[in-house]
Amino acid sequence: MQNSTELPDSLEPEDQSSSLQAYFKPEVAYDDIEQVYQLKRAQPILQSFTALFHGGFDSVLVRLLVLRELAGDTQSSSFSRSDINAKLAYLQPDSLETVLARLRSHQLLIWEAATSVYRVAPMARNVLSALDSLMGSQQAPEQVEDADMGFLLTQVAGAQALGGVTVEQLQHLLGRLVDLTEEFRDAIASGSEHRLRASQGKWNNACDWVEKGTKIIYSITQDGNADPATQRAAQAIGRAQSALLNMQGMFSRALNQIERQRVHLGQSGLSTSDIKSWLMAHDDLASLADEVIDHPVMPLFATPGEMIDVAEAELFAVRAHQNTDLPNGLETQFQMQDKAALYTQLDEWLSGLNKISNERSSEAGLPVGVDVQQVLLPSSFAVASYRASLLPLIGDADQASLQGAAARLAGLDMQFMLNDKLVAIDDPEVSGISDSRLMFLHSDSTDNDQQE
Template sequence: MQNFSDDTHVQNEDDLALQTYFKTGISPDDVSAVFPLRRGQPVLQAFTALFHGGFNGVLLRLLVLRELTADVDSPSLSRADINTKLGYLEPEALETVLARLRSTGLLNWDASQSVYRIAPTARNVLSAIESLLQVEENNDQAEMSYMLTQVAGAQAVGGVSVEQLHHLLGRLIELTEEFSDAIASGSEFQLRAAQQKWHTACDWVEKGSQIIHAITHDERADAATHKAAQAIGRAQSALLNMQGMFSRALNQIERQRVHLGQSGLSTTDIKTWLLQKDDLAALADEALAQPVTPLFITPSEMIDVAESELLSHRVSAIAGALPVGENAISVANDDSDALHELDHWLNLLHKTDAKEKPVALQDILLPANFAIASYRASMLPLLGDANESALQGATGTLARLPLIFNSKDKMQKLHDPHIAAMSIANLSFVERSETASESTSTLAPNRETP
């Protein structure tokens, strides 16, 4: 009865101490987020027992506990076994650690058999720590493996929580923002590092897609769990769609890269070489034979020099003779294959009878190889174009045809040696006063033919 009263007194003191951190009139029991933390007090106290104090003390306690739990042949350990296993430690230090583990309930002393037994809480805490150490050892740049492992394990035993899903969702959103900042920076080095980290994150996303799919189709999960899993799916899609953004940013940097003459060296190569140097100032040692001597001039001298330069340029421009005229380079008539193909296609369109029934797109573009069919498809938006119809030439004739192009956002497969699929579309008859659609068609080449 005395022990129970002491525990109650300590509990009341803890409640009063916690109350001091909250505003007046607000009790810790009124905050819903406090309850799960209080419920997990035994586990949190186990972590406190291990990690309270300096790093060396924490390391020693973890070392002793890991060594004791490593012996799985026997569920109990005598003091002689412990002394033998940890013989490399000072007896006083070992006794201090054992006393702390006993007082915090991580290590139980069985007086009837004079042996020590590892508490289940200690094994759970060590298991969590081992998972974190394993993640650090594997160098997971995306830092997603631990959270995904926890979600996968909880899903396997049917106990995944909304908080675990929120942690994973938060990490996905953080990675997306981090990659967006790297793309917006315009720095090639940041882009390369972010792209490598993105590849690591995508590997974990592919592994976690099946887990998220299982959660969304689990009838036992509540609405909050389903909502969190769907949000993770959307975040994963946003993360995977960043590949195009990385490619465009790197291509833009590649176009802007400056090369030094014919040496083959670029500014990126020089920056990479400079980043490898520990002391950039040392590169200038003995590089200059004499110190730089600055020269100063007054504004009046600057005006005199500028005026003389301006007048000399004007005199040379007036005195100079006009250049000798040259004959303009004659340009041959453009008899390209494209124009011949357009004339041939116009003859086919003139013969098309679309008044009774719309003509399918494949009947207009085919038979032809992929290049010719693509060229014909690119001309279809000109049908009914008011600006183009006012011009002369083959394209103007095409624009004035009484045809309209109708397209759907769907594809259909074709039995053609060159075209594997094509948009579902047709050409129909229309009065010249109407305007044709601005839609475009899509072709997919047949990869099976050379």
């Protein structure tokens, strides 16, 4: 049974007009809509796709299989029926005949009665080429979102090379850039470290494609023969690319904020983010409880009446033995301690940072830095983790306006450069550390920046 809203494969022109008008309001003529006009102009192409993709997935797969096998044979431009039977011997004869009849009826295969041979129509090769370009850029399901920018940019580059880039192609690329920008802004606003890390990797891939497409967009904007609509679309793409590239600072600030707010578990050096990453690495969290609980929990149930009796007995027992006299006062023992061990370590570490900073000199006004392992190690894992948790405070203007050791750390003339890459360390306590650096800013350049 056919849905009344669907159009069959073939209709008379009058039937097509009446059926298409049924989708629109009575007072609207579909011929007045520009998009409908453009789609009707492309009717041969759309009918070719209809011939291939109408029906279930299995039927579509077999049609594409037959057409790709014939179009991929470059030894001959024509095929007899015996040649086709030999090439597609793995198909059932009835199924092959059905597919050939459909491709022939929609002019994807041309039947030459004079010579009794089949030929692949040029339109069929164009359709297959478009499909191969799309499938070639998306080899795996997880690469679909990473490859969409590449595919759209490839279409624009190819059309530009042939001198026929359209506004629609540029608008598709612009729309994808806007979608990515909104997605990255949502990830930054979420405050989720996991989402930020994933979005930053996706942002890096998008920036690679943006860098490759900059020359293409520049050539379009400099083309004097391009129409105003194409020029405006290319300029909008340039602005969208700039907005996308400027998000690097937003990612860095969001990750630094997470570093400042990270909660460490005592003196172990572990943080809640470490625990979360370790838990996310397990596919089955319930398996962590295997061989941990020896006996299952046996619940005990009690009726409300029994609970009231027990509560009443406990209440009277407490009242019977309750002593209403106040206890005698005791002398409180106070223990005075000049400085806690943790603050002592912070003061010593600050002194070491100041010493290293004074020993460093700047050449030609450029900042000089050291790897973070040089200021974190050697020390125990707990102390190194404590020091690492304080690094994001460096350069924090709000913290520097306060008092105490943390404020002095924030006011150091340094800059903490964070990198996600993990490098191996030859240390008995620490096996790996982020490949980050502490940049010691030149005092003269810093003063000039402040005056400006």
